[in-house]
Amino acid sequence: xxxxxxxxxxxxxNPSDGRCVMFPVDHNFIVxxxxxxxxxxxxxKRALKGRPDAVMVSPGQAKRLSHIFGxxxxxxxxxxxxxxxxxxxxxxxxxxRKVQEVLxxxxxxxxxxxxxxxxxxxxxxxxxENEQDQHYKRITWFIxxxxxxxxxxxVCVIPVGERVTGANFVDLLxxxxxxxxxxxxxxxxxxxxxxxxxxxxxxxxxxGVPVLCAGGPKAxxxxxxxxxxAELLEAGASGVVFGRQVFQSEDPASLLNMLYxxxxxxxxxxxxxxxLGKPLRLKPLPEKCIGCRLxxxxxxxxxxxxxxxxxxxxxxxxxxxxxxxxxxxxxxLCGSCVKACPTGALELNPELGYLQLNEEKxxxxxxxxxxxxxxxxKFDEEARIPLICDRCLGDPQCVKWCPVExxxxxxx
Amino acid sequence: xxxxxMIRANKLINPTSGRALILKxxxxxxxxxxxxxxxxxxxxxxxVVNREQINDLSLHFSGKKAPALIVRIHWIRLYEGGLSSxxxxxxxxxxxxxxxxxxxxxxxxxxxxxxxxxxxxxARNVESISFLSRACEKLGIPLMVECLPLGERITKENFxxxxxxxxxxxxxxxxxxxxxxxxGDPESFKKIVYGINTPTLLLDIKTPFGRSVENLDxxxxxxxxxxxVGEEMLRKLNILDVKGLYQSLHGGM
Numbered sequence: 001x002x003x004x005x006x007x008x009x010x011x012x013x014n015p016s017d018g019r020c021v022m023f024p025v026d027h028n029f030i031v032x033x034x035x036x037x038x039x040x041x042x043x044x045k046r047a048l049k050g051r052p053d054a055v056m057v058s059p060g061q062a063k064r065l066s067h068i069f070g071x072x073x074x075x076x077x078x079x080x081x082x083x084x085x086x087x088x089x090x091x092x093x094x095x096x097r098k099v100q101e102v103l104x105x106x107x108x109x110x111x112x113x114x115x116x117x118x119x120x121x122x123x124x125x126x127x128x129e130n131e132q133d134q135h136y137k138r139i140t141w142f143i144x145x146x147x148x149x150x151x152x153x154x155v156c157v158i159p160v161g162e163r164v165t166g167a168n169f170v171d172l173l174x175x176x177x178x179x180x181x182x183x184x185x186x187x188x189x190x191x192x193x194x195x196x197x198x199x200x201x202x203x204x205x206x207x208g209v210p211v212l213c214a215g216g217p218k219a220x221x222x223x224x225x226x227x228x229x230a231e232l233l234e235a236g237a238s239g240v241v242f243g244r245q246v247f248q249s250e251d252p253a254s255l256l257n258m259l260y261x262x263x264x265x266x267x268x269x270x271x272x273x274x275x276l277g278k279p280l281r282l283k284p285l286p287e288k289c290i291g292c293r294l295x296x297x298x299x300x301x302x303x304x305x306x307x308x309x310x311x312x313x314x315x316x317x318x319x320x321x322x323x324x325x326x327x328x329x330x331x332x333l334c335g336s337c338v339k340a341c342p343t344g345a346l347e348l349n350p351e352l353g354y355l356q357l358n359e360e361k362x363x364x365x366x367x368x369x370x371x372x373x374x375x376x377x378k379f380d381e382e383a384r385i386p387l388i389c390d391r392c393l394g395d396p397q398c399v400k401w402c403p404v405e406x407x408x409x410x411x412x
Numbered sequence: 413x414x415x416x417x418m419i420r421a422n423k424l425i426n427p428t429s430g431r432a433l434i435l436k437x438x439x440x441x442x443x444x445x446x447x448x449x450x451x452x453x454x455x456x457x458x459x460v461v462n463r464e465q466i467n468d469l470s471l472h473f474s475g476k477k478a479p480a481l482i483v484r485i486h487w488i489r490l491y492e493g494g495l496s497s498x499x500x501x502x503x504x505x506x507x508x509x510x511x512x513x514x515x516x517x518x519x520x521x522x523x524x525x526x527x528x529x530x531x532x533x534x535a536r537n538v539e540s541i542s543f544l545s546r547a548c549e550k551l552g553i554p555l556m557v558e559c560l561p562l563g564e565r566i567t568k569e570n571f572x573x574x575x576x577x578x579x580x581x582x583x584x585x586x587x588x589x590x591x592x593x594x595x596g597d598p599e600s601f602k603k604i605v606y607g608i609n610t611p612t613l614l615l616d617i618k619t620p621f622g623r624s625v626e627n628l629d630x631x632x633x634x635x636x637x638x639x640x641v642g643e644e645m646l647r648k649l650n651i652l653d654v655k656g657l658y659q660s661l662h663g664g665m
Binding site: 026028029032033038039040041058059060061063064083085092093094096097098099100101102103104105106109112113 | 526530535542543545546583586587606607609610
């Protein structure tokens with residue numbers, strides 16, 4: 001493996017556990033506009049607070065959204081290298097009548113767009129053997145050329161075509177996975193086989209190549225989405241590629257955050273739903289605080305991608321003269337700022353209770369800062385917005401990182 | 413970041429008014445094209461020509477106040493057997509973009525046909541637009557794509573959804589400016605403009621709801637940045653029409 005590919009692969013898969021939460025938003029390219037992706041930029045702005053490891057986009061969106069990906073701490077940019085009409089079913093405008101797949105960018109083009117990785121389809125189940133051969137040759141050629149420029153190639157294996165039946169779906173998927181591995185795929189993306197036993201066969205056929213699993217159509221309930229993810233991880237998947245499950249949910253950032261906890265922190269669905277899925281309040285414990293200010297550092301790091309206490313959403317106050325003591329100041333969710341906001345830019349999340357700011361509505365008037373009774377709310381002079389504590393969308397980092405447990409999270 | 417793409421895009425869409433009137437003469441004979449360009453060059457932001465017309469018309473694109481030269485690079489047509497394209501390979505597409513740059517083009521123009529009878533043709537059309545876009549990105553030249561609904565699969569009922577599909581596929585492939593016909597009502601037009609998040613122009617063609625230009629006002633209110641007029645208006649050249657359109661676009665309606 002080349003150094004470039006190694007570095008890029010470690011940007012997609014978390015190097016500490018080899019796992020990944022990928023958020024694909026390239027659906028419009030294939031089927032046209034769908035619910036939740038009416039405007040890709042808006043969707044990403046809402047969802048990226050949920051810390052996905054990678055985002056999958058089309059080349060056009062990669063170009064247009066470079067401002068989102070061109071900063072430290074941004075998710076890895078995985079760009080689609082091909083196009084297919086295979087998923088344009090009858091519910092969409094101009095449904096497909098025959099499966100087509102074409103390459104749309106040379107590997108160097110994707111590097112030019114800033115890609116961390118590339119993704120292409122590999123279909124198994126063509127009615128015509130020659131077409132299947134041509135398709136495989138094209139995929140192989142493409143993977144070899146990605147190798148030359150050090151770009152990891154994710155192959156999305158899907159049984160599609162006249163020969164696919166319910167009975168042979170898993171066999172065709174297994175065959176496709178093995179063929180993609182032999183061709184040199186770096187990451188595999190597969191649909192869920194709907195049971196753990198058969199999915200384990202797929203993971204086994206991958207011969208150690210990380211297998212990410214697609215989420216499919218949106219589940220009816222939030223818990224269902226999480227249970228699918230947990231089942232996949234149990235069967236050996238290295239992560240999830242959840243698109244519709246996430247962007248069609250009520251709160252995409254929260255769901256991504258929960259997926260992050262499942263995939264990277266080994267939490268169970270109950271734990272994730274119990275803690276992340278309920279309204280949280282931060283409780284400072286001044287008697288324990290030693291004034292190390294790690295909470296301020298980690299808060300600014302996770303929210304502003306910088307180690308600057310000025311960007312922190314909580315603060316440590318010094319009290320006493322001769323014998324200094326410290327007191328963490330955290331947002332108490334009193335709602336004074338929400339009431340004071342003249343434009344309605346600040347509101348409490350109706351489901352999870354945390355503060356959220358609509359930056360488009362915010363005029364930077366500073367009324368909320370004046371209204372804060374304990375002075376914890378500060379103003380970001382660069383961005384001209386208040387620095388609000390959103391409880392890290394249910395997974396407060398200050399609680400996690402405090403070495404003496406001087407801040408606790410409690411469900412209310 | 414200021415780059416070639418931004419400089420050239422600002423020649424197409426007037427940075428002061430944020431509007432554009434683009435004329436298409438790629439359909440016209442040499443003499444017709446000469447006549448139209450000569451008469452209308454002061455009343456438009458850019459003119460779409462084909463490669464063969466560039467030499468004859470090059471003088472009209474010289475000077476600070478000259479309109480932007482937009483080159484149709486990808487000749488494409490549908491016939492009974494499917495889709496025919498002048499450029500069969502990706503390499504020829506790339507060299508054609510470079511050639512247009514040498515001629516002094518400010519933008520590249522191509523078509524995305526919506527409603528192909530054969531899925532292979534649609535795939536080839538997506539492929540060619542994508543590679544054209546990659547070539548344009550490297551050279552810093554904007555790619556303008558017109559979404560043309562054609563054939564029996566397009567009906568009055570699905571017209572708006574088909575245009576939306578075409579506009580989405582074009583922008584996801586990499587189009588920098590999109591020209592679409594009027595979709596029949598301001599709401600659906602607004603939805604498309606909001607969704608693609610790319611400068612959108614109204615394409616003056618005949619639609620099931622009449623000529624697009626008749627709905628210029630509501631299209632502009634729905635977020636369109638201007639209009640692309642072609643054969644429908646320029647065949648019977650009336651300079652007053654073009655001048656009136658230009659003034660109404662830039663001076664408000």
